[in-house]
Amino acid sequence: MKTSISKAIGQALHEEMVRDENVFILGEDMGVMGNVFGITRGFRDEFGAKRVIDTPISESGFTGIAVGAAMRGLRPVVEWMYDDFITVCLDPVMNQAAKLRYMTGGQITIPVVFRAPIGAGRRNAGQHSQCLEALFTHIPGLKVVCPSTAADAKGLLKAAIRDDDPVVFLEHKLLYAKQEEIPDGEYIIPLGKADVKRPGKDVTIITWSRQVYFALEAAQTLAAEGIDAEVLDLRTLVPLDWDAVRESVCKTHNVVIVEEGVKRGGVGAELSAQITEDLFDELDAPVGRVAGMNVVSPFSPVLEDAEFPHPEDIVAGVKKTLGR
């Protein structure tokens, strides 16, 4: 069945709320409005105001409330309207949710999911366009999921809601409307499993979220030039599917990591270091990176498109790594 990614996410939320009455959702404009992207339209009528909570614009407060409710055994799914807003509610995420299981010697678990749209390309300028997954992967105690397809988004969100750890679930805004096939019926995709979206033998493009599509487009262009690229969609950044990374690198011996977020201190930097440390002998060339510039997301469409990677940048990056 074909469905949009936003609908697939809505289905995951709906199925989990039907399955488990401890699951509830809260955030700004989730209820009466049904979320700014329409993901939870109709939920309030079906599940009631108790389980579909319209919060005031108080991210720090309602994120903390969700963490406290999770400490008591509920399974809240929080929505931040944009991941950029993490700046006003980082304490309950970083110092509370991420740390309390460890700091209490395992007495407390925090089964909370933080959902947020990410990404540039909607001409929303610097405070509504960031990809902040690197910030979240830097915080021990969080799991971080960045799906690219409708099928993955649904299966991974269901896994995230059932997980007993805090999970940051990042959805690219420009993927919401994409219509894709998803499996019929109920299914789960476990966290921490990467997916080869295109097999290839000459180079591994490691990426996630929207850049998966750009990498696939780049792979087609490269194929016409005789370069067979494998596209590995990580899907989950923490826990990282290192087995899948190693397997692919040992097959192609060339790696290019593609991410939309800024290059400095990015997830790609970390991955590049790990591959270089542990798989150096497998590499025919230094690990390449194609990433967002260390620049604020600009408003002007011309400027914004220059800031983050597009398929032609990936093609160029792969050729550079391969010396072609």
Next chain:
Amino acid sequence: MKKGAEKCDAQWYLEAYTRMVRIRDFETKAADCFTKSELAGNIHLYMGEEASGVGTCLALKDTDYITSTHRGHGHCIAKGAKTDKMMAELFGKETGYCKGRGGSMHIVDVQKGILGANGIVAGGIALAAGSAMASQYKGEDSVTVAFFGDAASNQGVFHETVNMAATWKLPIVFLIENNQYGVSTEIHRVTNTDTMAVRAQAYNIPGVTVDGTDVEVVYHAVSEAVARARKGDGPSIVETMVYRYQGHYCGDPAVYRPKEYLAEGKSKDPIDKAKKKMLKMGIKESEIDAIDAKIAQEIEGAYQFAKNSPDPDPAAVIDYMYSSDNERSVLR
């Protein structure tokens, strides 16, 4: 509610006194260990504020919840935490409440409804409201008390949380312990109201300021707020005026406050005050002395337990990070 609580009779006072002395002795011992470098890190002492924590927790049931602060020893003991497991945690031992992963600022005993002390000033306020939301959601009649200080009530999350709790009628009591100092800064240098409780008006909820050195006064004020919360009528603010005998942390000479502050505080010492009341009620001094001796023995036992307990295994440093997929989530 404890037996005889309505009128705070002799039996009630014996319990209140026991808990206050337990806090005072625990901290006296902890401070001594800290001074002798037996403890690592830092501790923030609650000494002088005992009536606030004990009066509050005596107004709660075992099934009620609290969140606490960096100055949390007193709240945890008042709510029933075991002093041996607490002392072991201060010593960073495997037998401590948090297996040595948390320390003094992070005592938690979920079974006792202690959802955690917290190292972030105001960090527990929203968590407490989340606990209250869980009670409401599950249809339980439990109440949560958020302990925090005067300075924490100047954090933005205080406003956000009280507003939501009031709007949603969450079963919570915001318990502000006003010791008049945020680390070194006297509260009126950074706040434009005489009391913190006056802010309740802004949220259309009750707010009272009471003498936090009198355990009975605190008990009655909190009981009223708890009853309101339990009935489903929503939150209240209770502000207890207290004195922090020590500096911000153990060893802080507190040069930033006038000598009169401490003298005034000690003249209203909550334990002395309770003892005077108890003698007046006809409780024998020997009975009170027996409590002192029993607690002294308990605390010495807690110290021996902590000192003789094993350290955590360094090979287990990653344990308890994640509920599932722990090794993979930590190592990559």
